[in-house]
Amino acid sequence: MRINPSILAADFANLERELGRISSADLVHVDIMDNHFVPNLTFGLPMVERLQQVSPIPLDVHLMIDDPDRWAPGYAEAGAYSVTFHVEAAADPVGLARRLRQLGARAGIALKPGTDIAPYLELLPEFDQVLVMTVEPGFGGQSFMAETMPKLRRVADAVRAAGLDVWLQVDGGITADTIRIAAEAGADTFVAGSAVFGAEVPADRIASLRDAAATHTHSRSDGTGSLDE
Ligand code: DX5
Ligand code: ZN
DSSP states (O other), rough: EEEEGGEEEEGGGGGGHHHHTTTSOEEEEEEBBBBSSSBBHHHHHHHHHHHEEEEESOOEEEEESSHHHHHHHHHHTTOSEEEEETTTOOOOOOHHHHHHHHHHEEEOOOOOOOOOOOHHHHHHOOOEEEEEEEETTTTTSSOGGGGGGHHEEEEEEEOOOOOOOOOEEEEESOOTTTTHHHTTTOOOHHHHHHEHHHHHHHHHHHHHHHHHHHHHOOOOSSSOOOOOO
């Protein structure tokens, strides 16, 4: 169970201090938005290069940008532990994932709530992480979309059936309540922005989210190993 706080909800004027408040987390989630793929703008590579130098925990970069084929490798070169791009934006997801792995990063694909996982199930060995978005990407503080859970279950069962080591990440509207739903559906890696940085003591919130996730882990109901739900 991994808890990755999103610095989208942090105090941008004091990012180094904010990173210190979440040092008990597993990775720090960094949302890159280009105002094209999503209708919002955050920060880019120079910021990530600097965060990489000062962060006590590894970087989990989430690229919500057009043309990741061109831009994503730069984030791996900057030392990000994990680089996740959206399949809706990538021309060659498998080629890009191979390039990211070559550069030493974990390679992730992200899917918007309306994007089907079916075309990617066969390709799962090419990726280290699948990010099932639980809100429409673009903004923090939105409500968790439970209708994305069947897709998460489908990936979880496919990963398990194939015996792969692919992390299953959820991002958007994760709270002490919704984290249980996502954990039950098979997620093992949880992004939380407002829930962590909105807490008085982020480290306590990280611990309670981790506990809530750990007590609600995914189990198959039929035990057959079938990919169909
Ligand atoms: C949304 C971002 C999320 C966001 C989550 O597009 O990808 O990472 O920071 O924020 P919360 O946890 O507040 O929904
Ligand atoms: Zn994100």
